[in-house]
Amino acid sequence: MTMFSTIRLRAAAVLASFALALSGCFLSPGKFTSELVFTGPDSFTFSYEGEIFFLGLSKLAQMDAAQAEFTPPECYNQETYESQECSAEELADARANWESGAADRAAEAKKKAEQMAAMMGGIDPSDPKAAEELVKRLKRQKGWERVVHKGDGVFDVSYRVTGTMGHDFMFPLIEGFPATNPFVQTFVRQGGQVRINAPGFATQNPEQAGMGAMMGIGSLAGLAAMRAELDGQGDAMPGIPVIDGTFTVRTTRGMRVLANNTDEGPEPNNTGEALTWRITTRTAQAPTALIALIP
Incomplete structure (x- = not known):
């Protein structure tokens, strides 16, 4: 009986999750x-x-191609679960299964490439020259004041914008890209209130939420958390950062924080109040707040 280690199964789950990533x-x-x-x-x-x-510009997106x-x-002993040399029959069965799926893999790889280009x-x-x-x-x-490609789909950026609260706001918003993956959102409500959500600044723990739940908003951060865990066990994974x-919301005098999910709550300063969230791979709950802009 052929069995895969837990680490290998997790790596396979990353590949399976990639198809779901194309949905947003x-x-x-x-x-x-x-x-x-x-x-x-x-x-x-x-x-x-x-x-x-x-x-789309990372090695993770090319992992299927690596299986050419x-x-x-x-292979493992079915009684002791110790690693052992595969038998000729096991190798033959594995190769036959791999060869029978060649056409399907090629078609799926082409479909994924077309979907990612659309996204x-x-x-x-x-x-x-895609990164360029x-x-x-x-x-x-x-x-976008600074945009530098560091390699493997990772960009170092500096973004700063000033606007009015007469409309909702979302970041990032990229020309030609679907608006499906926000890091930060603001929603202007009647009566001078604004709701702040930061769905991209959170991750789910795959051990608690299950592999299938990882591919919601912020789930690439979940894959990064998995990568960090696998790196600690010596298993190579793509370079998801x-x-x-930290995410900070600052107000001016007269504004009120009506609700928030920070650990410490609003901290007063010389100009108003500040809400600060420390974001790590253990951040399971997305930052959120409700601010009254008009006294």
Whole structure:
């Protein structure tokens, strides 16, 4: 009987989850600092400094292609569960199964590439100049002051924008990309209130939530958490940056924090109050707050 180790099964779950990622989860923060500052009842400034991971430009998106050649399985004794050399019959069965699925794998890889290009505004992730094209696209949008590709789908960015609270706001919002993967959202309510959600600044623990639940918003951060765990056990995984940062919301005098899920609550300062969330791979609950902008 052939059995795979727990680590290998988890790595396989990452591959299985990639197909689900195409439905909307293809961006994730890495190391970052972000602030949302309300400068008045009708104005704000938002900033994000740090890493953004684009799944389509990473090695993770190419993992299926890496299976173009047959790789012998790991075999274990069914009684002792100790690793052992595969028998000729086991190897023959594994190769036969792999060969029978060649056409399906090729068709699926092509489908995934087309889907990812659609999710990336027509940028072909297999094009060697794809990262360069994305840098150009971001820099022509207002707010993206620095965009540098660090490699393997990880970009170092500096984003800063000032706006009014006459409408809702979302970050990131990229020309040609579907608006399906927000890090931060603000929703303006009647009566001078604003709801703040940061779904991209959280992850789920796959041990608690189950592998199938990982691919919701923020789930690439969940894959990064898995990667960190696997790295600790010596197993190689794609370079998804591990989420690590802070998100701060600042108000001015007269504004009130009506609700929030920080650990410490609002902290007073010289200009108003501040809410701060420390974001790590253990952050399971997305930051959220409700602010009264008008006294």
